[in-house]
Amino acid sequence: MTSTTIDLSTTDNFVVLRTALSKTPKAILERTILEGAQTDSRVAKIFWDALVALDDSDAKVAKFQTCRHCKQGFDITTNDHNSCVWHYGNLTIDEEVWVDHYDPDGPIDTKENREDAPHGFFWDCCGLQLDSEGCLRTKHAPLAVLKRNDRVLEPVESARETGRYPSEISERNSGPPPAKKRKVGGKKANTRCRACGELYDESVNTERACNWHDFDAVRKITGESKDGNCDGDEDQYYSDDEDEADEDDSEARMIQWTCCGSKEKEGGCVVTQHLPPRRLRPIVEATI
Template sequence: MSSRFIDLTGDSSDVELSPEPSSNPAMNPQSRATRQPLSVVQNGNRVNARSAPVLSAALKNAINTMDAARLRMHLRQYCEAIPELRRGLERQLLVKGKGVVRYHRNTDSEDDAESENRSSEDEDASEIGREKPLMPIAIGDEEFTPMYAKCENCEEEFDVSCNNTRECHWHTGEKELYYDGDFWADHDDNCHGDPASFEDDSDFADGFMWSCCQNSGDHEGCKTTRHKAPVNVIQEAGSNKRRAEEDLQRPVFARCVTCEKRYDINDNEGNECVHHPGEKELDSDSGHWEDWDDECHGNPETLINDPDHVDGFMWSCCRGEMNSEGCTREPHEPYENVHRR
């Protein structure tokens, strides 16, 4: 039933106003129509129909126990087949050269007080907008490199883009047998073995010492620096004139997202990128699958990245063979145009 409002202002116009929406859902059909369906409740717990997928226990166990080489192989295959997965891993595992924290080749400059003061000055300069030129390392500022590397000094994995001063503790010397104490007094080489073979055994740490600081074998480290890897060590430079000439001539490298080739971003005017813009597809007309039985051998599409079955697939863009040269030529495109960190 529609409701009418009585005009008490003296206006004789017969204008019927639209009814105001009722707060009672039963009196408001529109509210009832837009109401969200109730969630199913089981055993006192509300069930979310769009809950995130959960790995089964069997799959978790397969991943945890799989050979590392096989796991990497599957990861590469899925990266080629699933662009979203590849881009996600690129964001998580890659960093540009300009984001790599530099390590001074001369380690003495890494752990002295002056180095810390210089680092503080650099941070202050960046806060007020003054950009300091980056020291050259093994890769270009715009080139991508793995975000994680193994430290040459402490042998721990570290993030090359987050490498703070004094994070790495290590020894410059060697671990040597310590005979001056009584640790080896009752040790019999014929019975217990060569003492040197226990160098990395934590139970025998007191029987060794570091040649650099004379501390026991389990000492954390007498030297503290940033972590060091081949990618973050500052390269030696010549005279200022030579450095200026090198800076003018030094190319800035990046890697092309389509053909995966390394190129100079300042020399990218030609159509040097040769690739297939299409996708890999099953070639049903190929004689490669004549004797193929899906029930016996499995789905052929799962072998799209298997080198033994390249003859059974083709490129959708040109229907060319998998090993054929790209059908499109254009300038290289860097990764940064596809995703930004």
């Protein structure tokens, strides 16, 4: 091509470029954009304005991100407390649905069964079946980026019960200490929040009364451990026992939440009303 400009107002050129964009590997697209932006400040501004924005702390971040709750893409500049609809509880097998259709030698919770019989599973946060619309409205929440020695860490699952997959807090020994009953609006607060463990009065439960973290906390060891075996390149899961034994809040024993990357003692990153105890039965019994 000898022309120094490309006219995208013509249908043919536009279609050719759109097709090329859809077929080009992501890494090559990224490299091409960066090379163009470094060559021409006007190109840089176009992509900067389109792809970069300020978050709540005025940090420069990607404008478009993927929500860890609903797995959908979202624009952080239009993200509000009603943007995301999701289920915060566990997916549970409705055993009565499967009693006459279950092979005792095979698993129930399979991809095939979830697709063929979504009514055989329910969410223990609301009692609704697998394919129902989410029961909780919140802001979209981006995936956290945790770093260790300037390297990005991938979030890893923990066996510890967390806010995202909580069991009934009142039945746990490892959860928050039982809150004392207190009167709210002249009535006893006698329902325990599934997320934070506090007692609350259902009649005065507001939309932003509770804040909690939906994944586990990890202790990031950046210095030498007490036994001298840590080389500064390890992660360990946070444990309550460790916290009682070691109140050291120094940078050498930083604790971060895997959901948002905030420090352990900061407030929760998910803001909601207080959440009711988990449901042991579906709202409507299903039959195959």
